[in-house]
Amino acid sequence: MNKSGWVDRNHQYTMVDPESGFTVGFAGMRFEMNDLDAMQPRFARAVAEMKRLEDGAIKNPDENRKVTHFTDRISYPQSELFQEVEDFAAAIRSGAITGSTGQKFEYAVINGIGGSALGPQLMQFAINGPYWNELSEAKRGGYLRIYFLDNTDSAGVADVLQAIELDRTLVVSISKSGGTQETKNNMIAMADAFNAAGLEFARHAVAITMKDSQLDRLARDRKWLKVMEMAESIGGRTSETSIVGHLPAALAGIDFRSFLAGACHMDQWTRVTDYRKNPAYMLAAMWFIAGNGKGDRNMVIVPYSDRLVLLSRYLQQLVMESLGKELDLDGKPVYQGLNVFGNKGGTDAHAFIQQLNDGRNDFFITFIEVLEDALALPVSGRTAMGDYLHGFETGLAQALLGKGRQVITMTIDRVDTFNLGMLIALYERAVAVYAEFININAFHQPGVQAYKLASKGVIELLNTIEEKLPEIRGFCGNAAEFAARIGCADDEIEVAGIIAKLAANTTRRDLGVELSRSWTEGKGWVYSVK
Numbered sequence: 001m002n003k004s005g006w007v008d009r010n011h012q013y014t015m016v017d018p019e020s021g022f023t024v025g026f027a028g029m030r031f032e033m034n035d036l037d038a039m040q041p042r043f044a045r046a047v048a049e050m051k052r053l054e055d056g057a058i059k060n061p062d063e064n065r066k067v068t069h070f071t072d073r074i075s076y077p078q079s080e081l082f083q084e085v086e087d088f089a090a091a092i093r094s095g096a097i098t099g100s101t102g103q104k105f106e107y108a109v110i111n112g113i114g115g116s117a118l119g120p121q122l123m124q125f126a127i128n129g130p131y132w133n134e135l136s137e138a139k140r141g142g143y144l145r146i147y148f149l150d151n152t153d154s155a156g157v158a159d160v161l162q163a164i165e166l167d168r169t170l171v172v173s174i175s176k177s178g179g180t181q182e183t184k185n186n187m188i189a190m191a192d193a194f195n196a197a198g199l200e201f202a203r204h205a206v207a208i209t210m211k212d213s214q215l216d217r218l219a220r221d222r223k224w225l226k227v228m229e230m231a232e233s234i235g236g237r238t239s240e241t242s243i244v245g246h247l248p249a250a251l252a253g254i255d256f257r258s259f260l261a262g263a264c265h266m267d268q269w270t271r272v273t274d275y276r277k278n279p280a281y282m283l284a285a286m287w288f289i290a291g292n293g294k295g296d297r298n299m300v301i302v303p304y305s306d307r308l309v310l311l312s313r314y315l316q317q318l319v320m321e322s323l324g325k326e327l328d329l330d331g332k333p334v335y336q337g338l339n340v341f342g343n344k345g346g347t348d349a350h351a352f353i354q355q356l357n358d359g360r361n362d363f364f365i366t367f368i369e370v371l372e373d374a375l376a377l378p379v380s381g382r383t384a385m386g387d388y389l390h391g392f393e394t395g396l397a398q399a400l401l402g403k404g405r406q407v408i409t410m411t412i413d414r415v416d417t418f419n420l421g422m423l424i425a426l427y428e429r430a431v432a433v434y435a436e437f438i439n440i441n442a443f444h445q446p447g448v449q450a451y452k453l454a455s456k457g458v459i460e461l462l463n464t465i466e467e468k469l470p471e472i473r474g475f476c477g478n479a480a481e482f483a484a485r486i487g488c489a490d491d492e493i494e495v496a497g498i499i500a501k502l503a504a505n506t507t508r509r510d511l512g513v514e515l516s517r518s519w520t521e522g523k524g525w526v527y528s529v530k
Contacts, residue, residue, distance in 0.1 A: 178213030262421025
């Protein structure tokens with residue numbers, strides 16, 4: 001394509017929001033107007049279904065639930081719950097609310113998994129930066145240091161406990177159902193740590209959960225410091241504009257009202273029914289055309305901003321958990337999905353960009369540029385550090401386009417709450433629209449439930465092994481012999497994994513026996529029960 005044609009194509013396929021400066025360019029994707037014309041029935045369906053969703057229809061038929069994150073954030077800033085969160089955070093900051101020893105809170109541990117952690121983590125990193133917790137109280141304006149527990153890995157708990165002072169720590173557990181095992185495990189571990197220190201955990205504990213959930217009942221029964229309700233109709237991966245994102249942000253001094261304003265502003269833009277004026281519809285169309293409607297190309301997200309490095313992780317959950325489905329809405333096997341990966345520019349130019357430029361042409365890439373530099377840092381005459389970042393982004397985009405790779409560009413003026421709200425809302429809408437294009441339910445997660453059910457079986461087998469260990473004191477043999485000895489020969493592989501874990505932790509837990517292992521040539525790992 002000659003220069004003139006490239007300029008014309010950019011003029012035709014670039015969308016700009018004049019109020020915020022948010023810009024999305026699709027010229028670098030391989031499509032023509034006739035490709036969009038062929039999608040008219042899909043666009044029409046998406047327009048109708050998105051209206052049904054926002055009008056309160058059941059859009060998660062598997063769970064018979066409405067989907068309300070687009071509409072709830074319109075009224076949330078005027079709600080009693082919003083003000084309750086703001087007042088609670090202000091009282092924590094001022095010291096009007098203290099822990100069990102009367103000490104002013106300095107630390108907050110946000111305990112959640114998936115959307116209950118990824119959104120708040122993205123917000124904290126993007127707005128307050130990676131070194132927030134190292135700032136003095138004065139530089140933090142009295143707001144709390146924020147830490148996250150987002151797994152069931154004891155190393156995470158150990159690391160947090162080294163960084164905090166329990167008597168000055170608030171623990172916020174976020175679980176919609178209240179039964180999420182990873183979150184429950186961390187809650188129990190933190191409660192045990194407080195109790196071991198002679199502190200009353202309830203005076204330090206806050207719950208965000210659905211009304212009458214397991215967590216709701218436990219927190220109220222034990223008289224936790226605060227219990228706040230989250231809506232049944234908002235899924236974890238679309239919960240950042242709800243109380244799930246609000247309380248962690250408020251505790252860290254982040255302007256959540258501005259964040260919601262940005263999300264609602266993008267929602268207004270992406271409710272336009274003409275796809276040629278709607279960036280979410282065009283974004284979903286690009287995904288569909290590039291991947292042949294089957295996710296045949298990977299989605300690469302490269303924000304040119306250190307502050308947005310967690311965006312690709314956030315979008316992995318939003319996109320992949322929403323779109324990775326075996327069955328469509330008619331029960332037909334379709335095996336849909338979109339792989340998402342990325343990091344940040346220009347770091348990526350010294351990492352996986354080599355493959356993107358010279359290797360497999362199985363992706364499309366989205367560059368997100370931030371125009372405003374955090375500091376004016378001249379490094380060569382009048383050329384500033386930020387100018388090099390812009391040059392690297394533009395140069396890489398041109399190099400990829402020259403190799404026939406497909407590129408989407410986004411530009412925001414700065415990384416702030418308003419623009420972060422716009423970014424999140426754009427991708428939320430695009431995911432919902434793409435799901436309508438391919439006739440799937442974007443709002444359930446049967447694959448997640450499948451792993452939870454399978455893991456229960458492993459825990460049951462673990463309990464069986466622990467019960468039988470004292471009965472086989474004196475045993476010495478490999479995993480197959482161990483499994484046969486306890487009557488679980490058919491579960492040899494699962495038994496091997498469990499006893500390897502137990503042997504590595506025999507001094508850390510009371511098994512009633514000492515379990516050890518050693519490698520023997522020809523026999524493998526040999527286990528001894530003493």
